[in-house]
Amino acid sequence: MPEDQPFDTAYYEALANKWLEGTITPRERELLDQWYQQGQDEQVDIPASFVAGEAAHDERIRAGIRKKIAAMKVTRKARFPRRWQAAAAILILVSAGAYLLFVNPSPSLPIVKNDTLSISPGSSKAVLTLGNGFTITLDSTGRQVIQQGHTRVQQTGGRLTYAATGTETAVSLNTLHTPRGGQFQLTLPDGTRAWLNAASSITFPTAFTGKNRSVTVTGEVYFEVAQNAAQPFFVHAGAVDITVLGTRFNVMAYTEETAIRATLLQGSIRVGKLDNTLLLKPGEQAGLPENSERFTVSHPNLEQVIAWKDGIFRFKDENIVNIMQQLARWYDIEPVFKGNMAGKDFSGTISRGSAIQEVLHMLALTEDIHFKIEGRKVIVSAP
Incomplete structure (x- = not known):
């Protein structure tokens, strides 16, 4: 130009x-x-x-x-x-x-920053708990190898990879947990890949030796499951059980959310609670509302569902309360709401690497919402 x-x-x-x-x-x-x-x-x-x-x-x-x-x-x-x-x-x-x-933002934007505290975006960090209870802190700079029986565990930056090196007889359970403001990648012993969002966990065996492959998750985890029809893959997320053969899907099971959601991108999964089961097709999302026994089915924007995995916040007519919940997990902040938040909906895309002040400035430019930062509290006010 x-x-x-x-x-x-x-x-x-x-x-x-x-x-x-x-x-x-x-x-x-x-x-x-x-x-x-x-x-x-x-x-x-x-x-x-x-x-x-x-x-x-x-x-x-x-x-x-x-x-x-x-x-x-x-x-x-x-x-x-x-x-x-x-x-x-x-x-x-x-x-x-x-x-x-x-462009030329107003010098009087209603955001007050506490200069004594820097609020940084999240990064690759997690805690690995071994079968004997020993914990290992992981971050984006780590390079190490951990041997557990015949299973070799290698950390390369923000990724952990499990690989069997022989016939495993003693299998133990490991748990990978990300804190608020953390994320991590994991390759399971069968080659299945998992991405953990902030404040999430996955518990899994050091080797899959039985008829099934079974893991338990909390928070939000995206899976790319290695195909093995002879050894089905199961994910337990709160009250929901998910049966998989080979697929790509996202599970969101944060306790503070109003529902557990499983979104299928490719392949086939069956979600169930007790005797209530549902077979999903690609592009469908099953939701189990809190205190409900029945699933709902919707067709969400898949890019929006897995944007977190690709390092992006992507909002589409999202209410400010839901947006702040996502920001709270990633920036480890505590939102406090003052006023009526109904109808305060926003759409847009921004990197998860952006400073919290950038995100808040962005929202404040609508003049629908005001923000004030006090320590790790972010006060959200509706005029």
């Missing part, structure tokens, strides 16, 4: 959305990159150079984008639509994430 051409927010937001959906053409991606590179002191190849979790590099890119927007003398519109897909916000995608950056 030539330097004297007016800044077209809608055009570049559309390009960014196409990049996120995987439908952007090589020429469109070139235009998006060229726009970003214009006027930059440091030329950055966005898809190759950005490394998730490197906060300094992350901030340098965002600072460069802000500098460029300011240099183009773009002004924020005085009025905002009801949601934060406003023309004042431009979606700039950096590698696997997306950032909502704001």
